[in-house]
Structures are given as structure tokens and as C-alpha cells.
Amino acid sequence: MSTRTNQTVNQTARFAVFSQDQKQRIFEGMIETLRNTGVQLHHAQARELLKTHGALVDGERVRIPQNLIRDALATVPPVTIVQSWDGTRKTRIEKNQVLFGPGPTPPHFTDPYTLERRKYLRKDAALVARTCQALPNIGFVQSLGTISDVTVSLADVYEFAEMIQNTTKPILSWSYTRDTCRDIHQIAIAMAGGEEAFKRCPNYVFYGEPISPLVSDFHAMDKCMYNAEHGIPQVYTPCCIGGATVPATHAGQLVCAFSESMLGVVVSQLINPGTCVIMGGVQSIMDMQHSVYAYGSPELSLMSAGLTEMAQYAGLPMFSTAGCTDTKTLDPQGAIEAATSVHSAMLSGANFIHDVGYFESGMTGSVLQLVMADEQIGMSHVVARGVEVNPETLAVEEICATGPGGNFNGSAHTRKYEALHWQPSLMDRQSYEDWQKQGKKTMRDRIIAKTQDIIENFEGPLSKVPEAAKKKIAEILEAAEKREAKKVKKE
Amino acid sequence: MLEKTMLIKMNQQAHGTTMFQVLSEDQIEQIYYAALDVLEISGGRVFHDEALQLLLSSDAVVTDKNRVRIPASLVTQALRHSPGKASLTGRNGKRSVNLQKNEVAFGSGADAPVVLDRKTGQRRKSKYADVAAAARMVDYLPRLDFCMPSGLISDAPNAKTSDRHQFVAMVTNCTKPLVVSNIDVGGLKDQWEMACLITGGEKEFRLSPLFATYVKSESPLEYRADVVDKLLFAAEKGIPALYVPWSGLGATAPASIAGMLVQTLADNLLAAVLCYLKKPGMPLIAGGIQTVMDPDRRTFFYGSPELHLTSAATTEIFKWLGILNSSAGGCTDSKVVDEQAASESVMSIYNSYMAGSNLIHHIGCLESGQNGSLASLVMCDEIIAMVKQIGNGIEVTDETLALDILQEVGPAGEFLTHQHTYDHFKNWFRPTVIDRSDYEIWEQNGSKNYNDRLEPMVDKILETHRPDPLDENIVQEIKKIVSLADQKEV
Numbered sequence: 001m002s003t004r005t006n007q008t009v010n011q012t013a014r015f016a017v018f019s020q021d022q023k024q025r026i027f028e029g030m031i032e033t034l035r036n037t038g039v040q041l042h043h044a045q046a047r048e049l050l051k052t053h054g055a056l057v058d059g060e061r062v063r064i065p066q067n068l069i070r071d072a073l074a075t076v077p078p079v080t081i082v083q084s085w086d087g088t089r090k091t092r093i094e095k096n097q098v099l100f101g102p103g104p105t106p107p108h109f110t111d112p113y114t115l116e117r118r119k120y121l122r123k124d125a126a127l128v129a130r131t132c133q134a135l136p137n138i139g140f141v142q143s144l145g146t147i148s149d150v151t152v153s154l155a156d157v158y159e160f161a162e163m164i165q166n167t168t169k170p171i172l173s174w175s176y177t178r179d180t181c182r183d184i185h186q187i188a189i190a191m192a193g194g195e196e197a198f199k200r201c202p203n204y205v206f207y208g209e210p211i212s213p214l215v216s217d218f219h220a221m222d223k224c225m226y227n228a229e230h231g232i233p234q235v236y237t238p239c240c241i242g243g244a245t246v247p248a249t250h251a252g253q254l255v256c257a258f259s260e261s262m263l264g265v266v267v268s269q270l271i272n273p274g275t276c277v278i279m280g281g282v283q284s285i286m287d288m289q290h291s292v293y294a295y296g297s298p299e300l301s302l303m304s305a306g307l308t309e310m311a312q313y314a315g316l317p318m319f320s321t322a323g324c325t326d327t328k329t330l331d332p333q334g335a336i337e338a339a340t341s342v343h344s345a346m347l348s349g350a351n352f353i354h355d356v357g358y359f360e361s362g363m364t365g366s367v368l369q370l371v372m373a374d375e376q377i378g379m380s381h382v383v384a385r386g387v388e389v390n391p392e393t394l395a396v397e398e399i400c401a402t403g404p405g406g407n408f409n410g411s412a413h414t415r416k417y418e419a420l421h422w423q424p425s426l427m428d429r430q431s432y433e434d435w436q437k438q439g440k441k442t443m444r445d446r447i448i449a450k451t452q453d454i455i456e457n458f459e460g461p462l463s464k465v466p467e468a469a470k471k472k473i474a475e476i477l478e479a480a481e482k483r484e485a486k487k488v489k490k491e
Numbered sequence: 492m493l494e495k496t497m498l499i500k501m502n503q504q505a506h507g508t509t510m511f512q513v514l515s516e517d518q519i520e521q522i523y524y525a526a527l528d529v530l531e532i533s534g535g536r537v538f539h540d541e542a543l544q545l546l547l548s549s550d551a552v553v554t555d556k557n558r559v560r561i562p563a564s565l566v567t568q569a570l571r572h573s574p575g576k577a578s579l580t581g582r583n584g585k586r587s588v589n590l591q592k593n594e595v596a597f598g599s600g601a602d603a604p605v606v607l608d609r610k611t612g613q614r615r616k617s618k619y620a621d622v623a624a625a626a627r628m629v630d631y632l633p634r635l636d637f638c639m640p641s642g643l644i645s646d647a648p649n650a651k652t653s654d655r656h657q658f659v660a661m662v663t664n665c666t667k668p669l670v671v672s673n674i675d676v677g678g679l680k681d682q683w684e685m686a687c688l689i690t691g692g693e694k695e696f697r698l699s700p701l702f703a704t705y706v707k708s709e710s711p712l713e714y715r716a717d718v719v720d721k722l723l724f725a726a727e728k729g730i731p732a733l734y735v736p737w738s739g740l741g742a743t744a745p746a747s748i749a750g751m752l753v754q755t756l757a758d759n760l761l762a763a764v765l766c767y768l769k770k771p772g773m774p775l776i777a778g779g780i781q782t783v784m785d786p787d788r789r790t791f792f793y794g795s796p797e798l799h800l801t802s803a804a805t806t807e808i809f810k811w812l813g814i815l816n817s818s819a820g821g822c823t824d825s826k827v828v829d830e831q832a833a834s835e836s837v838m839s840i841y842n843s844y845m846a847g848s849n850l851i852h853h854i855g856c857l858e859s860g861q862n863g864s865l866a867s868l869v870m871c872d873e874i875i876a877m878v879k880q881i882g883n884g885i886e887v888t889d890e891t892l893a894l895d896i897l898q899e900v901g902p903a904g905e906f907l908t909h910q911h912t913y914d915h916f917k918n919w920f921r922p923t924v925i926d927r928s929d930y931e932i933w934e935q936n937g938s939k940n941y942n943d944r945l946e947p948m949v950d951k952i953l954e955t956h957r958p959d960p961l962d963e964n965i966v967q968e969i970k971k972i973v974s975l976a977d978q979k980e981v
Binding site: 004006007008009010013014015016017018019020021022025026029032033036037038039040061117211213214215242243244245246247248249250251252254255256285286287288289290292294296297298299301302303305306326327328329330331332333334335336337338339340343344347360361363364372375376378379380381382383386387388389390392393394395396398399400401403404405406407408409413414415416417418420421422426427428429431432435440442443444447 | 558750841911915
């Protein structure tokens with residue numbers, strides 16, 4: 001039997017926005033921008049740190065020489081593992097390892113029963129976490145809202161406390177200040193079963209945000225430093241608005257976004273070389289007709305894929321965006337915009353693809369949109385994983401044995417490979433007559449039904465949370481309340 | 492401004508577009524060799540006397556009356572004679588569909604038996620006026636490049652000649668190039684004669700075809716007489732023909748994706764050999780609709796991700812072989828224009844476009860091909876624009892990198908009022924049905940969802956768009972051919 005040699009195989013589909021030369025130019029653009037234009041950094045201690053290592057500091061403006069950037073990139077770890085508090089789930093943060101999840105902090109929430117837009121409540125954080133836990137194609141958790149019915153300055157801590165008990169998927173948390181950043185860290189330690197256990201393997205990722213163009217405010221940098229000090233994997237990424245906070249040309253926007261993240265990379269690596277730091281962000285354009293940041297634009301898909309390639313070029317993990325929409329209600333627009341960005345982000349190979357479930361340009365969170373996108377991610381995955389080509393899948397024997405016009409039903413080969421065909425959970429494939437008999441339900445009806453079914457019947461991991469951890473979390477929340485009350489008195 | 496002297500960045504290679512690839516070249520080769528094996532070992536069945544005679548006088552081996560096995564050498568000969576380039580010219584004289592590697596055109600389709608009556612809201616049989624309305628829609632929609640009949644014509648005077656009426660409905664209502672479908676070779680011949688009246692003659696049609704013809708086969712590697720009739724006539728007259736074998740994973744094809752690709756390729760290669768033996772040089776547009784199917788109802792699913800994957804993969808295989816190709820897109824199993832129709836349309840358009848399929852047809856099909864929808868055509872027009880925007884890639888130049896602008900504006904600045912923004916924001920995608928207003932304005936405008944905005948847009952196009960009329964003399968000549976056929980076939 002003859003044998004095959006010199007074979008290159010696409011184990012997945014391949015997708016690329018940039019050539020090597022184009023990536024190099026954008027990389028050089030970032031180096032030049034940080035060196036010549038620099039950033040505005042509202043954090044004296046961080047400025048001092050950068051100055052000691054050779055940055056040029058002029059008031060709040062910090063210009064960073066390229067050796068600092070190269071050194072920082074050299075120490076960012078190629079692999080980071082996040083382990084769930086119950087030890088059942090390991091998430092790898094490494095090149096081309098893709099996960100989808102919701103986004104943080106919209107002020108509004110679509111009530112999954114009344115379908116009305118309303119304020120986001122504490123119970124919603126648990127609901128979102130549990131829904132994410134139930135959805136097979138959602139890999140990490142963010143809240144889809146800002147809790148409105150607790151002490152305002154502690155919305156971040158309550159959110160984390162609710163979510164981590166209702167999911168074993170990694171949470172990307174956020175916080176207002178270093179104080180609440182510490183509270184969240186303490187809750188995570190309680191869930192991990194102690195500081196040592198957490199240090200061995202963290203159970204969450206922190207999400208922080210510089211401001212475009214080229215500004216890091218005090219709290220963003222302060223939290224970045226806290227997370228670096230404690231070895232907590234962190235995202236340091238801006239929301240860039242093309243034509244408003246950054247140039248209208250995509251290449252310029254990416255240079256700007258890249259530079260803004262890079263400040264977090266440099267500071268985190270100076271503080272703790274080897275700590276995990278993730279670049280990326282939301283990259284889209286300002287809709288000039290409505291003055292709205294367009295979350296459903298094809299430009300978002302394109303720039304997110306482009307920036308992902310830059311992250312891979314620099315050896316950094318990537319926080320990308322997809323599954324979001326400018327629609328105000330569950331409708332085909334949301335489906336079009338989400339499918340487009342989901343598939344682009346999947347093909348790009350970004351690590352944490354967030355904002356799945358955003359309505360209304362990020363102003364409303366919707367689990368309905370999330371449930372729909374879960375199905376789209378499943379479809380995208382079929383294309384993304386490509387075609388397996390080997391003598392068995394090529395099936396020459398099978399085809400020849402069956403002959404022209406043949407029937408492949410029920411053969412051993414068919415039974416084996418049929419099992420790999422995608423099974424829809426929301427897409428309808430009935431005949432018109434059957435569909436009519438069952439009440440002419442549209443996908444919207446099915447999404448609502450599935451979401452409510454998850455809410456009512458899916459059991460999350462809450463019952464497995466150790467009593468000791470629950471008690472500890474209650475103490476942390478109580479202490480935080482006291483601290484914030486004191487702050488209010490002072491003011 | 493900084494002074495600039497002789498600035499050139501050398502040895503730069505850029506991606507002019509986004510790049511997408513499912514199969515590696517080695518994987519494509521494996522699939523190709525496997526398809527040649529299938530043609531040599533098991534071959535196909537040809538139910539057509541003239542074709543069998545042609546095969547008998549070639550290097551092919553014919554046994555068991557109609558079982559045909561083809562040596563690889565004959566396949567490669569046929570491929571060498573297949574033009575890697577053709578073009579379609581609309582009746583407006585514009586050579587607007589260039590069939591050449593990595594060039595993509597989108598079109599409606601195909602032959603759906605029912606429509607949604609926009610006046611009564613009833614689902615009913617498709618009529619002449621429906622096909623005409625869809626053609627008018629295609630004429631209007633900027634991202635649709637060719638018109639394929641959206642539906643069948645149930646109200647034709649003669650069921651056997653309704654294909655001629657499909658052609659008339661399209662050609663009188665759409666100035667863009669067409670893809671025709673036909674009941675039999677008689678229909679194709681009449682359509683071609685009518686087209687020759689428009690292009691100015693048989694040779695002129697060969698030089699600048701007004702249409703390509705759609706040749707569908709539902710039984711893999713079996714070549715029914717009516718299918719071969721059409722292929723041979725197209726080969727003789729130089730009519731570009733879309734050969735589209737349909738197959739179901741694990742039903743009429745192996746359940747493994749690679750196996751299905753092998754069978755579809757073998758099927759296309761045998762068709763290419765038949766056309767070559769008739770007359771070398773015919774632009775065969777290879778293709779295949781390869782998806783999962785309901786084995787009991789024998790229904791093909793139009794929205795499966797397996798279809799999206801195989802469409803991209805076969806496109807890559809045909810590109811590698813240097814043959815023109817087509818695939819399906821913008822179609823769905825949903826019964827209405829809902830989130831499912833949107834999702835499945837995006838996925839099929841996205842993958843076929845990124846792969847570089849030449850003709851992406853079946854746009855607007857609902858209900859697994861049973862229903863031709865005008866609303867879906869308008870929706871897909873917008874989806875295509877979005878996908879193209881992603882496919883355009885990102886230009887990286889001094890101007891777009893904008894480093895000097897970034898330095899000028901500086902940290903905490905704004906770009907909204909900068910000339911650079913004004914110069915470039917016009918390149919962004921601008922929505923048509925998609926809404927980006929903020930919540931309050933959206934509420935003031937009646938809280939309309941996507942469908943609420945889509946339907947009036949469809950009505951408006953139907954009311955206002957009038958395509959350039961076809962020359963009245965030609966219309967009269969065409970009608971003569973049609974009525975002759977109607978009478979003859981009774």
C-alpha cells in the first residue's frame with residue numbers, strides 16, 4: 001500500500017485580515033505612538049515606576065521607550081490557566097483558544113418574562129450566571145448589567161458575589177475602585193478555599209478599562225496595579241469609538257487601541273513579571289447619523305479580527321467583542337448583527353469574546369440575545385472546525401461500494417459520521433404543515449421559551465457552594481458596607 | 492506639516508482583502524485524487540444515447556449499458572479545456588458579472604412553488620406576477636448582481652412551457668444578467684433564442700452571454716436524459732451552465748463531509764467530461780448543494796452549517812482546479828423572515844463570499860426552498876453589504892495609520908471635528924433597514940422592530956421602482972416564441 005508524505009493540514013478554517021508586513025506596520029505604529037505621543041496617566045505612583053525604568057515623564061504625560069515594551073512582552077505568559085472554584089473546569093488562556101461570553105455593566109436589562117426594558121437587579125446577576133452555566137457555547141461570564149438595588153458603590157462586589165456562586169465558568173469581573181477590587185479578590189479566595197489555593201490557580205479574571213484616546217485614569221491604573229501585585233489575570237482594554245475618540249481609519253484606531261492596552265501590559269509586567277494581562281477591547285465606529293456607538297456594525301467585526309491578529313503578533317491574549325447589536329428588541333436585526341460578529345470573532349481566534357447579549361448599543365443586557373447567540377456560535381463552530389480529510393472520511397470505498405445514485409442510509413460509515421452532524425436547538429426544520437400545526441412559532445418564540453425554561457429548570461452549582469465560603473462572603477459584604485458607609489459620612 | 496522626501500517603504504505585501512480558507516492545498520489534492528479514484532473505480536451512470544456514443548468513442552469505459560468509468564487522463568483533458576473565465580452581460584449591455592477566480596456575484600432563486608401574497612397575507616402558489624416582482628426587486632437592489640427565477644409560474648397557459656414565461660418575467664423586469672432554469676432542453680433552446688434576439692445573434696450570445704443556465708441533478712453520479720440534454724445543448728451553444736448536484740449527508744452521499752466533497756467533485760468532473768466531449772470550451776460552472784436532509788421527507792435543509800462549510804470547501808476545490816463555481820446563500824429553513832432566517836442567511840452569505848464563490852444563488856428562499864420571499868431579498872441585500880465590508884479588509888498606509896493625526900490630537904483629545912475623520916467616515920457601511928437610533932427616538936418612532944421597517948421598504952420598492960423597459964420590438968418577437976411554444980406543447 002502506498003503512503004502519503006509532506007502533508008499540511010488545516011485542522012480548522014483559517015482567517016486573516018492582515019499580512020505580516022501590515023501587522024509589522026501597526027506594531028511599529030504602536031511603538032512610535034507610545035514613544036512620541038505617549039499617554040496621559042493620572043496615577044503618580046505608576047508614573048514614578050515608569051520613570052525609574054526609563055520612561056520620559058512630563059507632568060501627566062508619559063512617553064514609553066520601546067525597550068520597555070519589548071521587555072514587557074517578553075515576560076507575558078504564553079499560557080495561563082483559570083480553574084473553577086469547585087475544581088471541575090479549567091480554562092486555558094493561550095493563543096487561538098476561543099471562548100464566548102456576555103459583557104458587563106449596561107444600565108438596563110430586558111426582563112425575560114415581561115420583555116420590557118427595566119433596571120438591572122441583584123437577582124439578575126445570579127440569573128445571568130446560571131443562564132451562562134446552562135448554555136453549552138458560552139465559555140465565560142459577565143453580568144449584562146449594573147445592579148441598581150444595592151449600595152451604589154458596591155454594585156460590582158454584589159454582582160461578583162452573586163455570579164460566582166451560580167457558575168463554574170470563569171467570571172470576568174470589574175470594579176469601581178481598588179477597595180472593591182480587593183473585596184472581589186477576597187470573595188474569590190473564599191470560594192477557592194484559601195489564599196494558597198487561589199495563588200496556585202486563580203478562579204476569575206479582572207476586567208479594567210483605560211479611556212480613549214491614550215488616557216489611563218487613576219482608578220483604572222490603581223486596579224491594574226492591584227491585580228498585577230496579586231497575580232490576578234486581567235484584561236486592560238479600551239472602548240475606542242472610530243471617528244470620535246480615535247481616528248476614523250481602522251489602522252489608526254488599532255494603533256490607538258493597541259497603545260492604550262500596552263500601558264497596562266508594561267505596568268503589570270514591571271510590577272509582577274509573568275502575570276497574565278490581556279489586550280483588546282471594543283472596536284467600532286460612531287454612527288454619524290445617530291451619534292451612537294455602533295455595536296452591530298461590520299466595522300466592529302473587522303477591527304476586532306484585525307486587533308486579534310495584532311495581539312497574536314505581540315504574543316498577548318485577546319479580549320474581543322461579538323454577539324451584540326444596536327437593536328432595541330429581539331428581532332432579525334439582532335440576529336444579523338450577532339451572527340456576523342460571532343462568526344468573525346470565532347474565525348479570528350480571540351480568547352475572550354465578550355458582549356454577547358448586548359442590545360441597544362450596549363445600553364441594555366438581554367439573556368434572550370445571549371440564548372440566540374449561543375445557537376449561532378454552535379453553527380459558526382461547525383464551519384470553524386473545518387473538514388477532516390483522511391482515507392476514512394474521504395470514503396472512496398464507501399462511495400464505490402454504494403455506486404451511482406446510491407443510498408447511504410444506515411451504513412456503518414453513515415452511523416459513525418452522522419453523530420457528528422450539528423443538532424439545532426432553536427432552528428426549525430419541520431415541514432410547513434407541521435410548523436403550522438404547532439402554532440407557527442418563530443425563532444423569537446422559541447428563544448423566549450428556551451430562556452424561560454433555563455431560568456425555571458436549570459439547576460446551577462449554588463447548592464454545592466461550601467457553607468464556610470457563603471459565610472465568608474457574607475462577612476466580606478458586611479465589612480464592605482461598613483467601609484462605604486464611613487466614606488459617605490466623611491463626605 | 493512635516494517635510495517628506497522620497498519616502499518609500501519597500502518590500503511590502505498586503506492583504507488586499509480579508510483572507511479565508513477552509514482546506515489546505517494538500518487536503519484539496521487528497522479530495523481531488525479520491526474523486527478521480529471514484530470515477531475510475533465506480534464511475535457514474537449516463538442515461539442518454541448521444542452522450543453514451545460520445546463516451547464510447549473516447550477513452551472512457553462503458554459497461555452494463557450505461558455504467559461509465561473515466562480515466563484520470565480524460566478528466567484532466569476536459570479540465571484543460573474549461574475556460575477559467577467567462578462573463579455575463581445584462582440586457583442593459585453592462586458586462587456586470589465577471590466569472591473569474593475569487594470574483595463573487597449574488598443572485599435570487601430559485602423555482603419556489605409558493606409565495607406569501609403581500610395583499611392577502613396568504614401563502615399560495617407562485618405566479619407570473621410574483622416572479623416579475625422579484626425580478627424588479629433584483630433590478631433595484633444594489634448588492635444583487637443577477638436574477639434567477641424566485642418561483643415557479645403556476646398560472647402559465649401551459650405547464651410544460653412555464654419556463655419560457657419565467658424568462659420573460661425576468662428579462663422584462665430586470666436589466667441585470669440572468670440565471671435561467673428550464674423544464675427541458677426545449678425550454679432552454681427557446682430561452683436561448685429569445686436571448687439571442689436581445690444580444691444580437693448566436694455568436695454575440697457566445698461572446699457576451701445574457702444568462703447562465705441552471706442544471707440541477709438530485710441523484711449523485713447519475714445523469715438523467717433531461718439533465719444531459721441541457722448540458723450538451725449548453726456545450727454546443729457556449730451557454731455557461733451551472734451544474735448543481737444536490738446531495739444529503741448520510742442519505743445520498745457519505746455522512747462524512749470529506750466523502751461528500753469527493754462525491755460532489757466526481758459528479759462535477761464527469762459532467763465536465765460530457766460537455767468536453769460534446770464541444771470543448773464550454774464554461775461549466777461547477778457546484779453542489781451539499782447538506783443534511785430529512786430522509787423521510789427527502790427534504791434538503793437550506794440553513795444547516797454543514798451547507799455553509801461544504802459551500803466554502805467546494806468553492807476552494809474548484810478554484811484550485813481553475814474551474815468556475817457556484818454555491819447557495821441567503822436561504823433558510825425558517826418559514827418566515829425571523830431571527831432564524833437572518834442567522835442562516837448571514838452564515839451562508841458570509842462563508843460563500845469569503846471563500847470566493849462566483850455565483851451565490853438562492854437568495855430569498857424560505858421554507859427550505861419552498862417559498863420565494865421578497866422581504867428576505869431586501870434583508871439579504873443589507874447582509875451582503877455588511878459581509879463585503881468585512882471582506883474589504885483594513886488598509887494600512889501612512890494615511891490610515893494616522894500617526895501624525897494621533898500625535899496632533901494627543902491624549903484625551905477628540906477626532907469628531909478633524910478633517911481626517913470627515914475624509915474617511917464615508918467609507919463605513921451605512922445601514923438601510925438596520926436601525927441605530929437611541930432608545931428614546933426609536934420609541935418615539937413607534938418602537939418598530941426590524942420586520943416593521945422591512946415590510947414597508949419592500950412595498951415602497953415595488954411601488955416606485957420601474958426598470959428600463961426592454962425594446963418593444965424585441966418584446967413582440969419574444970412573445971411570438973413563447974406563444975408558439977405554448978401552442979406546440981399542448
